[in-house]
Amino acid sequence: MTPPHRQIHLAAHFPGVNNTTVWADPRAGSQIDFSSFEHLARTAERGKFDFFFLAEGLRLREHKGRIYDLDVVGRPESLTVLSALSAVTERLGLAATVNTTFNEPYELARRLATLDHLSGGRAAWNVVTTNDAFTGANFRRGGYLDRADRYRRAEEFVRLARTLWDSWAPDAVVADPERGVFVRPGAIREFRHEGPQFTVSGRFTVPRSPQGHPVIIQAGDSGEGREFAAANADVIFTRHGTLAEGKAFYADVKSRLAKYGRRPDELKIMPGVTFVIGDTDAEAAELAAEIRRQQVSPQTAIAFLEQIWGRDLSHLDPDGPLPDIEPDLSTEVAEGRVKHHDRAAVAARWRAVARERNLTIRELVIEMTGRQSFVGSPLTVAKSMAEFVAAEAADGFILVPHLIPGGLDDFVDRVVPLLQELGAFRTEYTGTTLRDHLGLAVPAGKEAA
Amino acid sequence: MTTTGHLHLAVALDGAGWHPAAWREAGAHARELFTARYWAKLAGEAERGLLDFVTIEDAFRLQSTLPDDVDDRTDQVRGRLDAVLLAASLAPRTRHIGLVPTATTTHTEPFHVAMGIATLDHVSRGRAGWRVQVSPRASEAAHFGRRAIPRLDPEFRDRALLAELFEEAADAVEVARRLWDSWEDDAEIRDVATGRFIDRDKLHYIDFSGRWFSVKGPAITPRPPQGRPIVAVLDHGGTAVPYELPARAADIVFVTPHDRDDAARIVERVRAVPRDGEPLKIFADLLVFVGPDAAERKARLDELDGAELVSDARIFTGTADELADLLLDWREAGIDGFRLRPGAVPADLKGIARGLTAALRRRGAFRHAYESTTLRGLLGLPRPASRYAAASGRLP
Ligand SMILES: Cc1cc2nc3c(=O)[nH]c(=O)nc-3n(C[C@H](O)[C@H](O)[C@H](O)COP(=O)(O)O)c2cc1C
Numbered sequence: 001m002t003p004p005h006r007q008i009h010l011a012a013h014f015p016g017v018n019n020t021t022v023w024a025d026p027r028a029g030s031q032i033d034f035s036s037f038e039h040l041a042r043t044a045e046r047g048k049f050d051f052f053f054l055a056e057g058l059r060l061r062e063h064k065g066r067i068y069d070l071d072v073v074g075r076p077e078s079l080t081v082l083s084a085l086s087a088v089t090e091r092l093g094l095a096a097t098v099n100t101t102f103n104e105p106y107e108l109a110r111r112l113a114t115l116d117h118l119s120g121g122r123a124a125w126n127v128v129t130t131n132d133a134f135t136g137a138n139f140r141r142g143g144y145l146d147r148a149d150r151y152r153r154a155e156e157f158v159r160l161a162r163t164l165w166d167s168w169a170p171d172a173v174v175a176d177p178e179r180g181v182f183v184r185p186g187a188i189r190e191f192r193h194e195g196p197q198f199t200v201s202g203r204f205t206v207p208r209s210p211q212g213h214p215v216i217i218q219a220g221d222s223g224e225g226r227e228f229a230a231a232n233a234d235v236i237f238t239r240h241g242t243l244a245e246g247k248a249f250y251a252d253v254k255s256r257l258a259k260y261g262r263r264p265d266e267l268k269i270m271p272g273v274t275f276v277i278g279d280t281d282a283e284a285a286e287l288a289a290e291i292r293r294q295q296v297s298p299q300t301a302i303a304f305l306e307q308i309w310g311r312d313l314s315h316l317d318p319d320g321p322l323p324d325i326e327p328d329l330s331t332e333v334a335e336g337r338v339k340h341h342d343r344a345a346v347a348a349r350w351r352a353v354a355r356e357r358n359l360t361i362r363e364l365v366i367e368m369t370g371r372q373s374f375v376g377s378p379l380t381v382a383k384s385m386a387e388f389v390a391a392e393a394a395d396g397f398i399l400v401p402h403l404i405p406g407g408l409d410d411f412v413d414r415v416v417p418l419l420q421e422l423g424a425f426r427t428e429y430t431g432t433t434l435r436d437h438l439g440l441a442v443p444a445g446k447e448a449a
Numbered sequence: 450m451t452t453t454g455h456l457h458l459a460v461a462l463d464g465a466g467w468h469p470a471a472w473r474e475a476g477a478h479a480r481e482l483f484t485a486r487y488w489a490k491l492a493g494e495a496e497r498g499l500l501d502f503v504t505i506e507d508a509f510r511l512q513s514t515l516p517d518d519v520d521d522r523t524d525q526v527r528g529r530l531d532a533v534l535l536a537a538s539l540a541p542r543t544r545h546i547g548l549v550p551t552a553t554t555t556h557t558e559p560f561h562v563a564m565g566i567a568t569l570d571h572v573s574r575g576r577a578g579w580r581v582q583v584s585p586r587a588s589e590a591a592h593f594g595r596r597a598i599p600r601l602d603p604e605f606r607d608r609a610l611l612a613e614l615f616e617e618a619a620d621a622v623e624v625a626r627r628l629w630d631s632w633e634d635d636a637e638i639r640d641v642a643t644g645r646f647i648d649r650d651k652l653h654y655i656d657f658s659g660r661w662f663s664v665k666g667p668a669i670t671p672r673p674p675q676g677r678p679i680v681a682v683l684d685h686g687g688t689a690v691p692y693e694l695p696a697r698a699a700d701i702v703f704v705t706p707h708d709r710d711d712a713a714r715i716v717e718r719v720r721a722v723p724r725d726g727e728p729l730k731i732f733a734d735l736l737v738f739v740g741p742d743a744a745e746r747k748a749r750l751d752e753l754d755g756a757e758l759v760s761d762a763r764i765f766t767g768t769a770d771e772l773a774d775l776l777l778d779w780r781e782a783g784i785d786g787f788r789l790r791p792g793a794v795p796a797d798l799k800g801i802a803r804g805l806t807a808a809l810r811r812r813g814a815f816r817h818a819y820e821s822t823t824l825r826g827l828l829g830l831p832r833p834a835s836r837y838a839a840a841s842g843r844l845p
Pocket residue numbers: 054055056057058097099127128129130219220221222223224225226237238239272
């Protein structure tokens with residue numbers, strides 16, 4: 001009997017609009033039909049996952065001035081589809097990514113509290129701060145917010161949302177027909193907030209929800225982003241999915257908590273990771289290579305190059321060598337995705353690797369982008385994950401399958417039982433709310449005045 | 450007029466019913482008002498009655514007996530859930546009935562509202578509608594702090610403000626419909642040979658630019674199953690140009706006639722407003738207490754509330770047969786359907802879904818089975834082609 005492992009938290013990411021999702025596979029189903037969402041959510045719940053996760057993108061991505069057409073395009077509005085999923089699941093947490101720049105606290109706090117009520121305490125909000133003018137073109141105020149202010153607005157937004165969630169006393173609704181009392185006197189308090197971003201007052205319309213406050217997730221990687229998470233978040237969704245990076249990130253973020261009077265276990269760190277499972281490690285490796293080829297089609301390979309080089313490279317042969325072309329740093333060909341910080345350095349590194357290893361363009365892109373995080377037999381994957389968490393490189397994982405709707409089936413059927421045998425993952429839900437699953441306390445409510 | 454000669458019937462859900470004391474009735478389960486289970490029961494009852502759709506009320510303010518202030522009354526229902534999300538939670542729990550939540554246009558982003566309703570249409574496989582409403586109150590504006598709106602005049606004498614809010618609502622609907630059209634139906638191609646998931650020539654920028662907002666598009670959500678979800682507006686005819694918003698922007702208008710002659714006058718005024726496309730469906734709103742004990746129940750509730758019930762809509766008390774006769778009489782004035790506001794749930798919801806539907810069926814005026822799986826289908830409205838597909842006239 002192995003000693004009990006540190007407990008892993010698991011979430012399922014509905015894969016979407018990037019080349020992780022293999023839409024060309026014959027088994028790939030609809031990306032928009034509700035049945036696909038239902039399948040993935042039910043599978044995650046069967047696997048006793050902590051939560052189901054949806055990303056957000058408020059403008060379709062563009063490439064060389066046109067809509068990018070090589071990846072999945074299109075997705076539902078997150079909170080609406082999660083509300084529907086609340087009807088077909090019972091325990092699974094339901095997490096929506098929602099932007100603070102192009103929303104208003106009163107409305108969004110209502111929607112999140114509503115999901116928490118409808119789901120009996122399973123709502124989570126991934127707070128993101130995308131603020132570019134490209135996205136702003138779909139909204140009333142356009143690109144009004146400076147990048148420097150993105151987390152200032154987010155911080156004030158979350159603080160105000162918490163004020164609204166606290167404004168109804170926990171036991172405000174009595175609904176006693178005999179006495180004719182629906183709400184206790186004074187239990188719906190007036191809120192009043194004056195700040196640089198928002199000056200608002202009045203009454204909130206939604207009773208305090210089962211979790212008090214929905215779980216707050218943060219995804220953003222800058223210093224400001226990490227500080228915001230340390231102060232405000234219950235979970236961080238990170239991209240640091242390798243052991244070394246993960247440990248550094250974990251140590252950095254957890255060390256920021258004390259300043260806010262928080263304990264290390266009050267913030268869970270969950271990198272987004274991919275996985276490939278085979279009967280043997282060798283078979284999984286082969287499968288992984290095949291999936292990478294599907295993820296990087298010839299056209300996708302050229303598009304990736306163009307993003308880094310900042311110019312049209314459609315004349316290049318994806319199965320040919322990478323010629324000596326200088327990147328054009330004055331232009332961006334991609335809009336609506338996370339930008340490479342230093343394109344000159346990335347281009348130089350790619351050229352060096354291509355030369356050294358004599359790779360074609362497509363081989364190079366396969367090599368340099370998005371390698372799978374966990375590849376192997378079910379036992380190899382289970383052990384690596386448990387070790388990753390034991391090494392304090394993460395508290396758990398947000399799994400991104402590459403196939404919809406069936407991409408999580410194998411993981412749940414073959415890896416989860418092994419994680420459970422290792423003593424690293426729950427065999428049953430022990431609570432009903434997402435806070436229960438994550439081991440987070442319910443924020444203290446405020447009694448009636 | 451429908452080909453079958455059947456009436457259209459909708460029920461307006463709000464809290465425990467439209468009487469402020471309804472929550473105090475036996476069987477109201479008012480403690481469950483903020484749970485999914487409560488609403489699932491109501492929607493299930495309406496669906497068993499084969500109704501066309503349910504609407505769900507919503508607003509960015511607490512219910513109040515005062516025009517533009519909180520009243521701090523503790524003896525009436527206070528609090529509401531977001532109606533679009535509530536409707537979405539009902540979608541997997543129902544199969545046929547239309548789901549028409551209220552979403553407001555004064556403080557919301559047209560882009561978000563449009564994507565929410567499009568998603569509701571996806572999760573319900575074609576049963577979504579949007580009841581459009583404005584937020585005309587200073588107290589609502591204070592919740593957002595972005596826009597100055599004067600305190601509400603209960604007499605609505607500030608016609609200019611209402612006209613502005615309604616015009617903005619019409620723009621929001623225009624944006625939503627353009628976004629719903631911005632993906633042509635066959636935009637997703639999954640062409641492995643060229644590596645393309647979509648044919649981007651079939652996705653369109655909507656480039657809407659108006660007085661209150663500009664929206665670039667295209668939608669982030671693929672075209673809804675119905676093409677364009679149903680848009681409904683309540684209009685009392687009190688604006689500068691009565692019934693202009695529904696004529697411009699709605700598929701259904703809810704009106705509030707007080708008798709048959711009034712209904713005829715309203716129908717005439719609605720039909721006089723110029724409009725493109727399918728004729729507007731005119732639904733009359735009625736607040737109803739249905740059953741043999743209707744009058745006593747209403748009197749009891751009035752007594753409990755300490756005031757006689759008032760409403761913008763005609764208040765009906767009577768048996769299911771009497772109500773059926775009234776509806777068929779008003780139909781002669783040109784009314785296509787009815788949105789009934791149950792005085793108290795569950796009694797009056799059952800009165801509608803069981804008693805009234807049976808009485809109408811006996812008169813050959815209501816369906817015996819759902820004839821469609823989409824709301825458009827139930828209303829007898831065709832599925833519109835994308836305006837951009839029609840406009841592009843693409844060469845083969
Ligand atoms: C793992 C991860 C996932 C993210 N997912 C989204 C998303 O779904 N939608 C979005 O608008 N931004 C997303 N972001 C962007 C961030 O929220 C953030 O707005 C952006 O990275 C800028 O903040 P930063 O400078 O702190 O990184 C994601 C970021 C990370 C690291």
